[in-house]
Amino acid sequence: MSAEAEGAGGQEPLSKERVLRRALALADAAGIEALSMRKLARELGAGAMSLYHHVRDKEELLDGMVDLVFAEIALPEAQADWQAAVRGWALSARAALARHSWAIGLMESRTASGPATLRHREALMEVLRRAGFPVRRAIHANWLLDSYLYGFALQEASLPFAGAEDFAGMTEAVFLPQLSATDYPCLTEAATVLLQEGYDPAAEFAYGLDLILDALERDRRLA
Amino acid sequence: MSAEAEGAGGQEPLSKERVLRRALALADAAGIEALSMRKLARELGAGAMSLYHHVRDKEELLDGMVDLVFAEIALPEAQADWQAAVRGWALSARAALARHSWAIGLMESRTASGPATLRHREALMEVLRRAGFPVRRAIHANWLLDSYLYGFALQEASLPFAGAEDFAGMTEAVFLPQLSATDYPCLTEAATVLLQEGYDPAAEFAYGLDLILDALERDRRLA
DNA sequence: CGGCAAATCGTACAGCGTACGGACGCGATA
DNA sequence: TATCGCGTCCGTACGCTGTACGATTTGCCG
Structure with a gap:
């Protein structure tokens, strides 16, 4: 059900772009209050802390989403x-x-x-x-x-x-x-x-x- | 420094009115993201869970603040x-x-x-x-x-x-x-x-x- | 193969909202 | 007076959050 299927694993490497797009999709689907770093990472087939190599903060994530x-x-x-x-x-x-x-x-x-x-x-x-x-x-x-x-x-x-x-x-x-x-x-x-x-x-x-x-x-x- | 002095204890009983006013003051002073139930209760000289007898949720608290x-x-x-x-x-x-x-x-x-x-x-x-x-x-x-x-x-x-x-x-x-x-x-x-x-x-x-x-x-x- | 940098992630910590159940004081009733 | 119910208060605990830290894995270049 949740979109992390995309084949069998999170093959395509993470990137700021990919993280932002998924975050946007998650917020659209479940509301902004449901957007947590852990959930977002799970959707991407990654560990929570991996996100922080593409985004300094959750703040920066939100900034990027608004700009998207x-x-x-x-x-x-x-x-x-x-x-x-x-x-x-x-x-x-x-x-x-x-x-x-x-x-x-x-x-x-x-x-x-x-x-x-x-x-x-x-x-x-x-x-x-x-x-x-x-x-x-x-x-x-x-x-x-x-x-x-x-x-x-x-x-x-x-x-x-x-x-x-x-x-x-x-x-x-x-x-x-x-x-x-x-x-x-x-x-x-x-x-x-x-x-x-x-x-x-x-x-x-x-x-x-x-x-x-x-x-x-x-x-x-x-x- | 924080305003919970008001004498020596939280003598005046809690009430929705008092809770809301303090919450508003706290948000004005420290920003909305600094408003937590625990901090608010501390300012009122009360335990965190006491607030829930005057307010169903934090949501209801926020509703009341906006209306104030x-x-x-x-x-x-x-x-x-x-x-x-x-x-x-x-x-x-x-x-x-x-x-x-x-x-x-x-x-x-x-x-x-x-x-x-x-x-x-x-x-x-x-x-x-x-x-x-x-x-x-x-x-x-x-x-x-x-x-x-x-x-x-x-x-x-x-x-x-x-x-x-x-x-x-x-x-x-x-x-x-x-x-x-x-x-x-x-x-x-x-x-x-x-x-x-x-x-x-x-x-x-x-x-x-x-x-x-x-x-x-x-x-x-x-x- | 060695080595180095970038990327990934497991663990841990402090703080959050709040469910639950117990403790206390007080007015009404028996 | 003894008992009860009820409104108020709050200590503890649970699951969740963002993220600091350090270890591990990965990919590339020699």
């Missing part, structure tokens, strides 16, 4: 329409963070950015500068976009359901009864509406993103 | 100007999350909202509904505002420096050398500008917040 997630994000394409470039990048980033929902929670404790993360920050900043944002406004825009992206991912990760089908059942069975309709009228109203119309994280994200992009374009024009 | 932080946030005042109401709430929320920077990282793993958290969500939704947002748009606005708030707090928490004075030294000593100016021209440009002008998280937050509030007001009017 960022490497999945499509870089913003250099094109005439800066809004389209940023939009594509943001949608891709949200999807990646949703695929690996443990990653966003790791970011708070991680202070050093990996190469993939840096490359994205650089590319985004370049798009903004090219679009005509002065440095200072480009910085503001960058903070705003990153904040929205990370915050949305954080909320999405902390939702108690995974897919759209879980949503209906969960809301009806857990949320609404728990919510006193007299204490929280507006929230219950919102929950019932969401229950009827369904809930699509990607669409929700796009809605706010477009609002922000419009606002930034106005900001750019009067710069 | 939310209780520090000023509820949006019901006033004519919905933008001012939301603005005050958001600024207060960002400040609280910055005071307890461990809180935002906890949110990813926490799915159940405490009473203080629920009250804020309800109050914010009520302000939006009263301002004339239809249900669906109010939900969008709520997601957008929460996302920006949480994302900003997350970024602020993951900055490698604490105050404005650390910032200058850190940037000069760590960031810029690490950043190859040829590989990351836009980022180095941004860093040098920030270094000159200084960096104020509260002001940065307000900038993006006002952009969002303007965009939402436009959204509201054409609803």
Whole structure:
């Protein structure tokens, strides 16, 4: 069942790359709290301490995993329409963070950015500068976009359901009864509406993103 | 040095309230990773297992701590100007999350909202509904505002420096050398500008917040 | 073959969350 | 007053964690 089969033994030699990829897979499958050095080593058909020849710490492992997630994000394409470039990048980033929902929670404790993360920050900043944002406004825009992206991912990760089908059942069975309709009228109203119309994280994200992009374009024009 | 002095013994009896407050103080002082049940109990002048009569799990402890932080946030005042109401709430929320920077990282793993958290969500939704947002748009606005708030707090928490004075030294000593100016021209440009002008998280937050509030007001009017 | 460096791993240690069961004090009941 | 139940407290123990240390194995070069 667990993936360490890969033939009969851990033949292919360990490497940072291989360790990181397995760690990512394990976190995806069992959650970040289930990722321990011993379990990871077992999956790789190795002893626990062998991992430390490819990774200084568990911290370094986690750093690498986050950077791997960022490497999945499509870089913003250099094109005439800066809004389209940023939009594509943001949608891709949200999807990646949703695929690996443990990653966003790791970011708070991680202070050093990996190469993939840096490359994205650089590319985004370049798009903004090219679009005509002065440095200072480009910085503001960058903070705003990153904040929205990370915050949305954080909320999405902390939702108690995974897919759209879980949503209906969960809301009806857990949320609404728990919510006193007299204490929280507006929230219950919102929950019932969401229950009827369904809930699509990607669409929700796009809605706010477009609002922000419009606002930034106005900001750019009067710069 | 550690705060368990409080006289000569742990005279005042334990209570969930007291446990939570101490836990919050410990996390503020030593970081969330330093918060263990044993250490917390020692600070309270109690045995480790005594805590479990006031808290089911460490999970429940963390839930309670997060809710305590939310209780520090000023509820949006019901006033004519919905933008001012939301603005005050958001600024207060960002400040609280910055005071307890461990809180935002906890949110990813926490799915159940405490009473203080629920009250804020309800109050914010009520302000939006009263301002004339239809249900669906109010939900969008709520997601957008929460996302920006949480994302900003997350970024602020993951900055490698604490105050404005650390910032200058850190940037000069760590960031810029690490950043190859040829590989990351836009980022180095941004860093040098920030270094000159200084960096104020509260002001940065307000900038993006006002952009969002303007965009939402436009959204509201054409609803 | 010898030898050396890199890679692997067994053992051990301190610390973690917490299950379990016992000890204590206190108000209600007989 | 004696007994009971109950809420609170806590000592001990178990299985797990990250990882320091030193021994062993492996692979390559002469």
